[in-house]
Amino acid sequence: MKQLLLAILLLSAANSKAQNTDYVGNKGQLYFSWGYNKEWYTLSNIHVRQESLGNDYTFRNVIGKDKPGWDTKSIFKQAISIPQYNYRLGYWFKDNWAFEINFDHTKYQVEQQQLLHIEGQINSLPVDTHIINRGNLMWQLNNGANFFLFNIVHRYQVPRMQYKNFNISLLMKGGMGFMTPHVENTILGNSNKPGFQLSGLNVGVEAALRFTVFKYAYLEFCNKAVYARYNNLKIYEGTARQAFGCYEMIANIGASIPLKKTKKKNAEPTTGNEIIPYHDAEKMAD
Secondary structure (H helix, E strand, C coil), rough: CCHHHHHHHHHHHHHHHHHHHHCCCCCCCCEEEEEEEEEEEECEEEEEEEEEHHEEEEEEEECCCCCCCCCCCCHHHHHHHHCCEEEEEEEEECCCCCEEEEECCCCEEECCCCEEEEEEECEEEEEEEEEEEECCCCEEEECCCCCEEEEEEEEEEEEEEEEEEEEEEEEEEEEEEEECCCCEEECCCCCCCCCCCCCEEEEEEEEEEEEEECCCCEEEEEEEEEEEEEEEEECCCCEEEEEEEEEEEEEEEEEEEEECCCCCCCCCCCCCCCCCCCHHHHHCCC
16 A cells, blocks of 8 residues: 555656646747748639620639749749748737738649630530630739638647757647739630739638747748639639639748746745655655
């Protein structure tokens, strides 16, 4: 019985010590990050409506891709705004809970040399045909498909990776927002006037692994899924709509900024779970 009680006391003390090393929350801190992204898109339909031309038809199962913009240039010789970039601005309103403004400058363009299925009405006549895309559909959101999201963020600390000047945490994010695409297209020989516009809603979820060093600087690696629905996109003599899913891989560099000073704690209060020297624990067991 004495040995069992001693083992329970020592185990309790060890667990208490592990809990006391838990990483302190970031309540009251602001954070900001900047990074770059790579995208993959689902197949999508592009619905074209041009009443004055007698057109109301759909390009079905269109293949689209991103345009990272690096070409052959070094990262140090390229303007930072040309590639696909992103930023996050957030505030920890509670320990491990934050509100975040999340923006991804993504690019989307329809693949050429693919088989296009066109179905609907052109020149007031029914059509259901397939053509090879050789400039028939030049569809670009190349100055941005541009996802804005307002996220709620929850942070989980990675066990055994919490030190004074280094820790690893997992951030889970979810939210919704809007898009500000730059719309440029040529459809069956007719080109629009390119420009930015406000168009539609998007929802997204994101998981990010954050490596924090010296408390305030961090690197982040993220995986993100977005569903975006664009409405009233400007085309020649009409509008179009499109919806697609997007998977992103993202790398960020960022910093946290304390907005209020943290008070230094005095001597820790006794909790009754302190480590007890072996000879004292033996006496208690007696």
